[in-house]
Amino acid sequence: xxxxxxxxxxxxxxxxxxxxxxxxxxxxxxxxxxxxxxxxxxxxxxxxxxxxxxxxxxxxxxxxxxxxxxxxxxxxxxxxxxxxxxxxxxxxxxxxxxxxxxxxxxxxxxxxxxxxxxxxxxxxxxxxxxxxxxxxxxxxxxxxxxxxxxxxxxxxxxxxxxxxxxxxxxxxxxxxxxxxxxxxxxxxxxxxxxxxxxxxxxxxxxxxxxxxxxxxxxxxxxxxxxxxxxxxxxxxxxxxxxxxxxxxxxxxxxxxxxxxxxxxxxxxxxxxxxxxxxxxxxxxxxxxxxxxxxxxxxxxxxxxxxxxxxxxxxxx
Numbered sequence: 001x002x003x004x005x006x007x008x009x010x011x012x013x014x015x016x017x018x019x020x021x022x023x024x025x026x027x028x029x030x031x032x033x034x035x036x037x038x039x040x041x042x043x044x045x046x047x048x049x050x051x052x053x054x055x056x057x058x059x060x061x062x063x064x065x066x067x068x069x070x071x072x073x074x075x076x077x078x079x080x081x082x083x084x085x086x087x088x089x090x091x092x093x094x095x096x097x098x099x100x101x102x103x104x105x106x107x108x109x110x111x112x113x114x115x116x117x118x119x120x121x122x123x124x125x126x127x128x129x130x131x132x133x134x135x136x137x138x139x140x141x142x143x144x145x146x147x148x149x150x151x152x153x154x155x156x157x158x159x160x161x162x163x164x165x166x167x168x169x170x171x172x173x174x175x176x177x178x179x180x181x182x183x184x185x186x187x188x189x190x191x192x193x194x195x196x197x198x199x200x201x202x203x204x205x206x207x208x209x210x211x212x213x214x215x216x217x218x219x220x221x222x223x224x225x226x227x228x229x230x231x232x233x234x235x236x237x238x239x240x241x242x243x244x245x246x247x248x249x250x251x252x253x254x255x256x257x258x259x260x261x262x263x264x265x266x267x268x269x270x271x272x273x274x275x276x277x278x279x280x281x282x283x284x285x286x287x288x289x290x291x292x293x294x295x296x297x298x299x300x301x302x303x304x305x306x307x308x309x310x311x312x313x314x315x316x
Contacts, residue, residue: 001315002027002121002249005109007065009037009126010047010088012225013151013242016218016304017125018048020246022057023214023307027249028315030112030120032062033105036074037126037171039088041067044126047088049096055214058098059316065105065130069172091220109134110141119146121249125242127168128152132175135182147185149245152176153262153275154191155291162273166191169264170273177264186289187248187257190275193295194241201226203301204238207308215308240304244292247300250307254299257290 006021006029008014021027032052034045045064052060068074101108109130113120122145124131131148134141152168153176159165169176180186199207199222208219222238247254261283265274277291 003030003116003118004028004121004123004249005030005033005112007033007035007105007109007122007124007126007130008048008242009035009039009044010051011038011044011126011242012088012221013240014038014125015047015051015088015221016240017242017246018051019055019214019218020243020304020307021123022052022055022060022312023310024246024250025313027246029060031108032060033065033108033130034062035065035105035126035130036067036069037168040074041065045100046096049098049100050088050093053096053098054093054217056312059314061101062098063101063103063105063108066133069127069129070132070174072172072174074171091217091224093217105130106133106137110138113141113144114138116144119144121146122148123245123249124148125151125168125245127172128175128179129172132172132178135178142182142184145184147187148179149187149189149248150179151189151194151242151245153188153291155275155277155279157192157195159274160191164265164271165273166275169275173264173266173273176273177266180262180264180288183288188262188275188289189241189244189248189255189292191241193255193292194239194244197244197295197297197300198237198239199301200237203305207305210305210309212309218304218308243304244295244300247303250303251299254296254303255292256294258293259287259290261285261287262289262291
């Protein structure tokens with residue numbers, strides 16, 4: 001059983017990643033930490049609890065983490081144009097019943113790793129603020145991290161917030177630079193593959209036709225997400241970026257990776273947040289992460305559809 005901490009900023013694709021992880025018999029979610037990104041921290045913390053409560057997941061605690069990037073202001077940018085003003089636009093979900101935990105998300109990450117008997121996987125699908133802060137505050141936790149599976153960056157294809165940068169890395173590039181320089185075992189799912197792992201209209205309808213409560217809400221989330229992609233990107237399809245990080249934990253063959261050296265642009269306004277990868281090994285720097293190179297779209301669609309109709313079974 002893979003033990004994970006999910007660090008997220010729900011967000012439609014974060015919400016589906018949470019649901020996918022919860023319904024996998026290979027994964028145990030030790031806790032969810034939230035971060036400001038797609039929306040303000042108050043919204044992302046509420047959205048995480050909304051989706052968990054709706055899916056009858058009442059035994060996974062949610063901890064609010066950092067409300068701003070490490071060195072920058074959040075107000076300059078959130079994902080409202082894609083995810084709606086509250087970060088989870090579209091279907092109206094009931095307010096959460098499960099309370100937010102009192103412990104700060106960064107402290108939860110540190111405490112859980114220090115107390116763990118076995119190594120834990122971190123799955124950050126938003127800006128990397130919480131992960132970077134945990135590594136700065138408690139460098140010893142690195143020994144308890146099996147790997148960090150990140151959604152972020154764009155290496156070959158253009159970014160989705162600037163031509164150079166993907167949203168998660170752009171929001172807090174300093175945090176990303178710290179994480180990639182940490183020496184942890186890092187797997188990075190970039191836009192290069194997540195924009196190819198899309199749900200088309202027939203895939204959304206397949207999920208909707210399953211008829212159960214969770215499949216229905218996923219289809220309605222995808223409807224909203226597809227509409228915003230038409231408006232802002234000119235195509236109707238849903239790249240469920242964040243769920244790929246869970247997908248590769250369920251089936252390693254879903255994504256092919258290449259080990260490279262990668263660094264983050266933090267000083268140049270033109271390329272701020274760019275994930276700069278040494279694909280040809282010409283810098284002489286030791287590789288520090290695995291980046292995604294190829295994805296099996298059909299396998300990904302099948303995986304999400306099949307897992308959404310499964311009942312939640314507590315692993316606690």
